[in-house]
Structure formats: structure tokens, C-alpha cells
Amino acid sequence: MQKKLLMKVGIIAALMLLLCIPLLMIQATVRERMAYRDDAARSIAEDSVGEQTVIGPVLVVPYSEEIDTRVSGGADEPPRTKTATVRRLHLVYPDELKVGGNVGTERRYRGIHQVLVYNGQYDFSGTFTLPPAAELPRSGGNARIAAVGRPYVSLPIADVRGVRAIPKISWNGTLLEFGQGALLGAWQGGMHALLPPDTLAGGAGSAAPVKFSFKLNLAGMERQHFVPVGRNNVVALTSNWPHPQFGGRFLPEERKVSEAGFSATWRVPSLASNVQMLLAAQAQEGWKGGAAPGTPAAAAVAQAALVRGAASGAGIGGAAQLDSFSVAFVEPVNIYSQADRASKYGLLFVALTFAAFFVFEILKRLPIHPVQYALVGLALALFFLLLLGLSEHVDFALAYLGASAACIGLLSYYLGYVLRDRWRGLAFGSGLILLYGALYGLLISENNALVLGSLLLFAVLAALMVATRKVDWYQLGN
Numbered sequence: 001m002q003k004k005l006l007m008k009v010g011i012i013a014a015l016m017l018l019l020c021i022p023l024l025m026i027q028a029t030v031r032e033r034m035a036y037r038d039d040a041a042r043s044i045a046e047d048s049v050g051e052q053t054v055i056g057p058v059l060v061v062p063y064s065e066e067i068d069t070r071v072s073g074g075a076d077e078p079p080r081t082k083t084a085t086v087r088r089l090h091l092v093y094p095d096e097l098k099v100g101g102n103v104g105t106e107r108r109y110r111g112i113h114q115v116l117v118y119n120g121q122y123d124f125s126g127t128f129t130l131p132p133a134a135e136l137p138r139s140g141g142n143a144r145i146a147a148v149g150r151p152y153v154s155l156p157i158a159d160v161r162g163v164r165a166i167p168k169i170s171w172n173g174t175l176l177e178f179g180q181g182a183l184l185g186a187w188q189g190g191m192h193a194l195l196p197p198d199t200l201a202g203g204a205g206s207a208a209p210v211k212f213s214f215k216l217n218l219a220g221m222e223r224q225h226f227v228p229v230g231r232n233n234v235v236a237l238t239s240n241w242p243h244p245q246f247g248g249r250f251l252p253e254e255r256k257v258s259e260a261g262f263s264a265t266w267r268v269p270s271l272a273s274n275v276q277m278l279l280a281a282q283a284q285e286g287w288k289g290g291a292a293p294g295t296p297a298a299a300a301v302a303q304a305a306l307v308r309g310a311a312s313g314a315g316i317g318g319a320a321q322l323d324s325f326s327v328a329f330v331e332p333v334n335i336y337s338q339a340d341r342a343s344k345y346g347l348l349f350v351a352l353t354f355a356a357f358f359v360f361e362i363l364k365r366l367p368i369h370p371v372q373y374a375l376v377g378l379a380l381a382l383f384f385l386l387l388l389g390l391s392e393h394v395d396f397a398l399a400y401l402g403a404s405a406a407c408i409g410l411l412s413y414y415l416g417y418v419l420r421d422r423w424r425g426l427a428f429g430s431g432l433i434l435l436y437g438a439l440y441g442l443l444i445s446e447n448n449a450l451v452l453g454s455l456l457l458f459a460v461l462a463a464l465m466v467a468t469r470k471v472d473w474y475q476l477g478n
Helices: 003-047 275-287 296-312 336-345 347-363 370-391 396-418 422-444 445-465 474-478
Strands: 052-054 058-071 079-094 096-110 115-130 143-148 152-156 168-171 174-177 189-192 209-221 222-226 232-239 242-250 253-256 261-269 325-329
Touching: 003 096, 003 115, 003 336, 003 347, 003 370, 052 152, 052 209, 052 396, 058 474, 096 325, 143 296, 152 370, 174 189, 222 422, 261 325, 336 370, 336 422, 347 370, 347 445, 370 396, 370 445, 396 422, 422 445
Parallel strands: 052 222, 096 232
Antiparallel strands: 058 079, 058 143, 058 152, 096 115, 115 209, 152 189, 168 174, 168 209, 222 325, 232 261, 242 325, 253 261
């Protein structure tokens, strides 16, 4: 081959490498806008409410036990008995826990960025089997129950700012109001309802199942988590949001998703989760040195937990270790992830267009200047920046259509003069329409992106081979 032809190939390759710089800058801009969107979501969570996690309800029985320890005396002292008092929590889980809920969604804005928030109306119901006070767990054979505190129903909630009304629990037909603080050891944020002092008074009647129910109006942002604490848990949710994302350790047993919304039902037995085992251990650890419920010290602890929860905006300490399930109310198209994926095809766009130019030069013997190559490449790169900017204000499909139409129109007009024939420019524009259409297919069909991309590359290679099948490259070099 002549040096001139090799030099032209080298210049085209160098231009492609140089065009990687604006493409990388565009990708950095996409990531920067994604960070701005995340900052907007955090700002909304700090000002209103974040993701929600609900644990419970759990019946908590605080009590203390006395443990006698034999202590040997000195040389002139006889052995004596030392009595230690240990504070403990006994957790009673629901035999049956049913949660029914309807969740509505709306959008909140920070500038041009939007975040999806929800408001859930939940109905909790079920039964507890109460243990007699005399049968509370003991540390050993020489331990005895010293005192039993006032039992209460604990309901830890990640962000109590989402509670829209103070709920009242129906406990065997008696209405009791929830107060501040979950008072469940490590989990302080939430609510608790004090039960009558004689709730665990011994006798056969105390072992009978007790029915409970309450309504909870809880708002949150983007995702709702539930921790199944009961022996048998049934959670049924409905919503007007048509694009749910189910996650966590358990997927719904039944679900229906349509344009009108979704409905989903989870059935989780205690045998399938680690909740009861871990919750009891972590609650006991967090209870050491705690304050008895109903006292001023307990009120202070609950208030401090509320302040911490308001400052953090989300999360229950240790809840991530507990088995849970969730539903996320997410947008079907994340414009930033789509724009980021599109920009990764930028170099492929440039390479295919430059290859078409080079083949056209060879077949038509019409020289195209490297500056013209560079201008076309910059126009192709600018498409991705236009796509990002437009998609922040209009629907992604309309943004894609507008950005591609602008770039294709500009290139068709320009190439009509570069190639010295208006119809040639329109022909290249038609090819770009097919190329942009193929890219859109890759973006909206993420699961099939690999096979579609492979077919696209095969089709392009086949077209190049067919177009140059009669070219004598040795003769061309001479």
C-alpha cells in the first residue's frame, strides 16, 4: 500500500482517539448530574422523610431477676451469698400477623430533579399468646424473678417523621394510644403502647390468645421495608404505582402488575427467617442499662431517639441484619443510567461513521478532509450531551427523538456539501436514522442488549464486506 493511504488510516484512527476526550467528558457530566440527583433525594429525605422500615409489632416484657452466687470468704470469714440483680427483656412475637395496605404515590421536586414519595395506609392485626409472669425465662436454677415491669407493644419505625397520625391499638377490645420511642433495646426510634400492669397476671386465662389491631398512616420515600416478626406473617399491599420493584429476602407469593397499579401478597413463616432469633439477642444487648418504660428516663431516651432519627432521615440500627422484604416505587426509566449507557456507545457511533466515510472515499474516489471527519465526529458526540440535557426536562423518548433529529438533520445538511451531492447526504442521514434507531432499541431492551448489539455489529461488518467485495486493495495502493 502507498504511504498516503496508510497515513490517512492513521489520521482517522488518531481522530477517533481524540474524540474519546469529549465522549469521556460527557460521561463525567452524566455522573455529575446523577450525583446532583442523589443530593436532591438526600435533601428531600432530610427535610421530610426517607425510606421506611417497620419491625413488629412485638410484645416486650421488662423484668429483673436475682441471682445468688456463693462467695468464699477470707481466712477468718465464712462463705457468704452475693445477690446480683440482672435486668432482662422478654420478647413475645405474634402468633398471626396480618398487614393489609394501600399505598399512594406522588412526586417531590428539588429544582429540576424529582423523587418519588409514597403514603401508606396500613391495617395491622393478629394475636399474641401471653406467658404467665411466673414462667418468664431465668438464667439458671438459682435465679428468681424479682420484679416484672409494665409490658408494652413495641413498633420500631425507621423514620418516625413519616407517621401522619397517632395510632391507637385495640388490645382485646381496649383502645391504647401509642407513645414516642420503640424502647426495644437497640431499636429506639418508633412507638410503643403501654399495656395494663396486670397483663401477665398468672392463671390459665393469661395464656389465652389476645387479639390486637391498629391502623398506621406512614409516609416514606422510594422504598418500604417490612420485617416479618410473627410466627405466620401475611402482608398484602395494593398501590396505584404501575412500576414496583420487589426486593429483600422474600419475593411476593402472588403479584399482579398492570398500568393501573399492582397488588402483591407475601406469606412468610418464622421458620424461613432469622428475625426472632436475632431480634431477641440484639434487643437484650441494647437493653442493658436502659430505662424502664413509663418513667421520665424512658421518655428522655425516646426523645433522643427521635432527634437522632430526624437527623439521619432513615434507617433502624441493625435492621439490615434482619431478614426483610421490600417494595420500591421507582421510575421505569432512569434518565441518567440510560444516558450513561447511551454515551458508552459513542465511540462505536464514531467508528462506524468514519468507516462509512472511508469506504465512500475508496469507492467514489472522493477525498474527505480530516477536519471534516473531526466535525462529523464532534456532531455525533454532541448528540449524547443534547440527550442528557433534554431528558431532564421532557420524557426520555421525546428527548432521544429531539436530540437524534437535530444531529441527523445537521449531518445530512453538512454531508450534502462534503460529499458534493445532496442525495448522498440524505443517504448518509438515512443510515444514521437506522443507527440511532438501533441504539434506542439497545437502551430500552436492556435484557437483550448483548444479542442486539452483536447482530448490529454483524450487519455492519457484512455491509462493509459486501460494499468492498470488488475492491482491489493492491491496485488501490498503487
